[in-house]
Structure formats: structure tokens, C-alpha cells
Amino acid sequence: MIITLDLAGDVPIYQQIRDSVVAAIAQGKLREGDPLPSVRQLAVDIGVNMHTVNKAYALLKADGYLSIDRRSGARISERLLLDDAVRARIFENLNAAAIEAYSRGMTESEFLTLCESAFDQLKEEA
Amino acid sequence: MIITLDLAGDVPIYQQIRDSVVAAIAQGKLREGDPLPSVRQLAVDIGVNMHTVNKAYALLKADGYLSIDRRSGARISERLLLDDAVRARIFENLNAAAIEAYSRGMTESEFLTLCESAFDQLKEEA
Amino acid sequence: MIITLDLAGDVPIYQQIRDSVVAAIAQGKLREGDPLPSVRQLAVDIGVNMHTVNKAYALLKADGYLSIDRRSGARISERLLLDDAVRARIFENLNAAAIEAYSRGMTESEFLTLCESAFDQLKEEA
Amino acid sequence: MIITLDLAGDVPIYQQIRDSVVAAIAQGKLREGDPLPSVRQLAVDIGVNMHTVNKAYALLKADGYLSIDRRSGARISERLLLDDAVRARIFENLNAAAIEAYSRGMTESEFLTLCESAFDQLKEEA
DNA sequence: GTGGTCTAGACCACA
DNA sequence: GTGGTCTAGACCACG
Numbered sequence: 001m002i003i004t005l006d007l008a009g010d011v012p013i014y015q016q017i018r019d020s021v022v023a024a025i026a027q028g029k030l031r032e033g034d035p036l037p038s039v040r041q042l043a044v045d046i047g048v049n050m051h052t053v054n055k056a057y058a059l060l061k062a063d064g065y066l067s068i069d070r071r072s073g074a075r076i077s078e079r080l081l082l083d084d085a086v087r088a089r090i091f092e093n094l095n096a097a098a099i100e101a102y103s104r105g106m107t108e109s110e111f112l113t114l115c116e117s118a119f120d121q122l123k124e125e126a
Numbered sequence: 127m128i129i130t131l132d133l134a135g136d137v138p139i140y141q142q143i144r145d146s147v148v149a150a151i152a153q154g155k156l157r158e159g160d161p162l163p164s165v166r167q168l169a170v171d172i173g174v175n176m177h178t179v180n181k182a183y184a185l186l187k188a189d190g191y192l193s194i195d196r197r198s199g200a201r202i203s204e205r206l207l208l209d210d211a212v213r214a215r216i217f218e219n220l221n222a223a224a225i226e227a228y229s230r231g232m233t234e235s236e237f238l239t240l241c242e243s244a245f246d247q248l249k250e251e252a
Numbered sequence: 253m254i255i256t257l258d259l260a261g262d263v264p265i266y267q268q269i270r271d272s273v274v275a276a277i278a279q280g281k282l283r284e285g286d287p288l289p290s291v292r293q294l295a296v297d298i299g300v301n302m303h304t305v306n307k308a309y310a311l312l313k314a315d316g317y318l319s320i321d322r323r324s325g326a327r328i329s330e331r332l333l334l335d336d337a338v339r340a341r342i343f344e345n346l347n348a349a350a351i352e353a354y355s356r357g358m359t360e361s362e363f364l365t366l367c368e369s370a371f372d373q374l375k376e377e378a
Numbered sequence: 379m380i381i382t383l384d385l386a387g388d389v390p391i392y393q394q395i396r397d398s399v400v401a402a403i404a405q406g407k408l409r410e411g412d413p414l415p416s417v418r419q420l421a422v423d424i425g426v427n428m429h430t431v432n433k434a435y436a437l438l439k440a441d442g443y444l445s446i447d448r449r450s451g452a453r454i455s456e457r458l459l460l461d462d463a464v465r466a467r468i469f470e471n472l473n474a475a476a477i478e479a480y481s482r483g484m485t486e487s488e489f490l491t492l493c494e495s496a497f498d499q500l501k502e503e504a
Numbered sequence: 505g506t507g508g509t510c511t512a513g514a515c516c517a518c519a
Numbered sequence: 520g521t522g523g524t525c526t527a528g529a530c531c532a533c534g
Contacts, residue, residue: 012508040522054523100152100212112241115237118217134446138532140533174534300519345475352404353497371479374480390524391524392525417507427527435507448506448534
């Protein structure tokens with residue numbers, strides 16, 4: 001199963017679903033054009049309410065990962081573009097990481113090594 | 127003022143206070159051993175509820191940034207160590223960034239350039 | 253092809269078909285009296301359900317754009333009149349645009365310039 | 379009451395709420411910084427479910443009309459900017475109006491007069 | 505008290 | 520069958 005949930009955690013379920021799908025794309029488990037289960041089907045599969053899945057799909061659509069076709073349900077977008085909104089999202093995370101690192105005296109080289117390993121880990125999984 | 131708040135945003139205020147203090151440390155505005163205002167004082171200064179500041183201080187203490195002494199109040203920890211918990215927090219952020227980047231087809235070199243600029247930006251501010 | 257569809261969008265397909273035909277008339281690609289494909293033929297051509305095309309044609313007929321003859325099939329109406337119903341439809345759209353513009357502080361001159369460019373754009377295409 | 383609903387129509391209730399608020403801003407009934415009722419309060423007032431109002435508020439927030447403060451509820455944004463997204467929304471409506479007008483043979487001068495009257499009507503109400 | 509989240513179940517539009 | 524909308528009622532995080 002592509003989607004893993006932690007019902008006890010603080011992260012909203014719809015966010016976890018969203019993140020799982022994005023991670024699956026990054027890992028190559030889902031590719032451009034691939035179909036996703038219907039909202040109701042996925043809800044049954046992972047044991048949550050339909051509306052929760054619906055909200056996750058809406059998020060993915062807003063972020064450009066998903067395109068929803070009235071006829072055939074949801075699919076991964078054909079063209080996953082690297083627009084400004086995505087870049088901003090990425091930089092926000094990097095900035096938070098850099099602040100934590102720099103405040104603890106981590107060297108730049110160690111930081112960059114960590115960055116590289118995070119990226120390389122995805123390449124291997126793909 | 128070290129602490130900047132966005133009351134209208136989605137990020138909880140206590141989280142923003144926590145992040146502001148960590149950012150101030152990274153920028154050199156706060157150093158190891160520096161005193162922080164009392165919970166009550168800071169609450170008045172930035173116009174938020176006392177419980178909110180209290181929660182932020184508790185978070186900072188749990189993350190090892192703050193040491194709270196009943197007599198002398200709150201101070202930045204004398205030794206800001208780079209322990210495993212910190213590394214895990216940093217890596218989690220990097221991982222999230224890498225996933226968003228890789229899923230959109232960003233190249234590794236562009237990703238690392240972005241990482242470097244995030245880190246360098248802090249060096250300049252310090 | 254006169255009709256362009258965006259299956260992933262929020263606009264219903266029958267509405268898109270209807271709008272495409274009206275746009276084609278505005279652009280001069282379709283003129284008064286011109287024949288249209290049969291419901292079945294068009295459905296096959298653009299790859300949608302026959303009922304969907306049927307609904308679009310019904311809309312066009314209701315709005316006075318189409319006249320449907322049992323023998324000769326569908327044709328663009330011989331006389332495209334500018335009656336009150338059409339004026340109301342136009343004004344409704346203009347009103348929505350004006351509200352969005354005025355609420356954001358757009359000046360009247362900028363608004364009218366925008367109106368003019370929207371109209372002129374059609375003249376050039378025609 | 380600022381908000382008027384048509385429960386029988388095709389327009390979703392949350393959309394009608396959204397449009398009513400925007401119209402109220404355009405008419406000067408609501409100004410920058412004005413508070414709005416809480417989600418639950420407004421829901422009771424107009425007799426719809428809380429979630430419906432919630433969705434309307436989320437729309438208004440996404441469109442930049444509303445800013446939601448954790449402490450005091452919702453307020454009209456302090457700065458109603460005229461960004462590209464708003465311009466696109468306005469032009470889309472103008473374009474639809476122009477197409478309907480041009481396809482029926484309306485002259486440019488009559489079209490522009492209609493545009494002007496739509497805008498002026500708002501000025502008078504304000 | 506505020507909004508945020510989740511559940512359960514229903515009806516409708518679309519295709 | 521799909522998603523879109525709405526209702527009803529509950530619990531939690533935040534302040």
C-alpha cells in the first residue's frame with residue numbers, strides 16, 4: 001500500500017494522505033498519468049471517511065499534483081511543473097532546516113552532506 | 127523586537143514564538159547564556175496570552191534551546207549541542223523538501239544550490 | 253476543430269461545448285444558418301457521451317443560438333437577435349466582473365480599458 | 379442582512395455566501411478590517427450548516443478577501459490588493475460577456491456603455 | 505469561544 | 520459510477 005497513516009499523530013490524516021502520494025511520486029511508485037482510486041474507494045481501503053480523502057485530493061489538485069476528470073476520477077497530472085509556489089514550499093522547508101542546523105553550530109559542509117544524502121536516498125528508491 | 131508574529135497565518139502562535147527564538151539564535155541576536163524575558167513580561171510585550179508564551183518556552187526547553195531556572199528565569203542553554211534529536215529534526219525538514227523537489231523533477235545540482243543559499247543567507251545575517 | 257475541451261477542469265463538459273459553439277459564432281467560424289454535426293456524430297468526434305452533447309444542444313437552443321429541425325438536423329439560427337434574455341446574461345457577467353474589480357479598488361478607467369480589450373480581441377479573431 | 383441566499387438555485391450556497399461578502403465589500407457595506415461573524419454564528423443566522431459557511435470563508439481567504447485570526451475570528455483583509463489572480467478572474471467574466479455580446483452583433487459602443495453602467499451602479503451604492 | 509478535523513449518511517449533477 | 524454539496528453532530532487544538 002502506497003499510503004501509510006499514523007492516526008495517533010498530530011498531522012491531519014488528509015495531510016498524511018497528501019504527503020504519501022507526493023512521496024510515492026518522488027519514489028517513482030506513481031508516475032505522470034497514473035490513475036488513483038476513487039475518493040470513496042480509497043476511503044474504504046484505508047479506513048477513513050470519504051471527506052477526509054476528498055480534502056487530500058483537493059490539496060493535491062491545488063498543488064498541481066492531481067488532475068480530476070469528471071469521467072474517470074483522479075489521475076496524477078501529466079506535467080508536474082516546477083513553478084514558483086513549489087519552489088517557495090521547498091525553500092521554506094530548507095530554511096527551517098538551515099536555521100535549526102546553524103543555531104546548533106552545524107558546519108556548512110555537514111549541512112550540505114545531509115542535504116545530499118536526503119536527495120540521494122530518493123534517487124535510490126526510484 | 128526579536129519576535130515577529132503573523133496572527134492571521136496558519137502557524138500556531140506558540141510555534142511562531144519558538145521559531146523566532148531559534149531564528150534569533152541562528153542570527154546571533156541571542157547567544158548561549160543570554161536571558162529571556164519572563165513568561166508574563168513577554169506575553170505583555172507581544173500582546174498574547176500568557177499560556178501561549180508558556181507553551182513556547184516549554185517547547186524550547188524540550189528541544190534543548192532553553193534552560194529554566196526558578197531563581198534566574200529563562201536563559202538560552204549554555205551549551206547548544208548537536209545531538210541526535212536535533213539531527214533528526216533537521217533531516218525531517220530536508221527530507222520533506224527533497225520529496226517536493228524530486229517529485230517535480232528538480233535536478234540534484236539545483237537542489238543543492240538552493241540548500242547552499244538557504245544556509246549562506248543565515249551566515250550573512252549573523 | 254471548433255470545440256476544445258478541458259476534461260480536468262471544473263466546468264461541465266456540456267457547458268464547454270455550448271461555450272465553444274458560441275465562441276465560434278463570435279469569431280465568425282460559424283455563421284447564421286450553418287449546419288452543425290448530429291448529436292451522435294459530434295459525440296463520436298470529440299469522444300464524449302451522446303447525452304452530454306444532447307444537453308449542450310438543448311442549452312444552445314434555449315439560448316436562441318440553435319434551431320433544430322427534425323429533417324435537416326441542427327443549424328445556427330437564421331437570425332441571432334439581441335433580445336432581453338441575452339442582454340440580461342451579458343449584464344450578469346459584467347456585473348460579476350465589476351464587483352470583483354470595484355471591491356479591489358480598480359479604477360473605472362482601468363476597468364473600461366479591460367472591457368475594451370476583451371471586445372477588441374474578438375474583433376481581431378473574427 | 380448582508381447575505382442573501384437562493385436555496386433553490388443551482389449556485390452552491392457557499393458560493394453565494396462568498397459572492398455576497400464580495401458584493402458587500404464592493405458596495406462599501408464592509409470595509410477593510412471589519413469583523414465578520416464567527417463561522418458558527420453566521421451559520422445559525424442564515425440557517426445553514428457550519429461547514430457550508432466554513433467553506434465560504436475558506437474561499438474568501440484563498441481569494442485574499444478574508445484573513446482569519448485564531449483569536450478573534452474572521453476579518454476583511456487590511457489590504458485588498460489587485461493581483462494577477464484577481465485580474466484573471468475579472469477578465470474571464472468580461473470575456474464571457476464580450477463573446478455573448480459579439481456573437482449577437484452588439485456594437486462595441488453599446489457594449490462599453492453596458493460596462494460603464496455596471497461599474498457606475500456600484501459607485502452609487504457605495 | 506474560536507476554528508480545525510473527522511465521521512456518518514444523504515442527495516444531486518455529471519457522464 | 521464519479522465527484523460535488525449539504526447536513527448533523529462530535530472531539531480537539533488554540534488562545
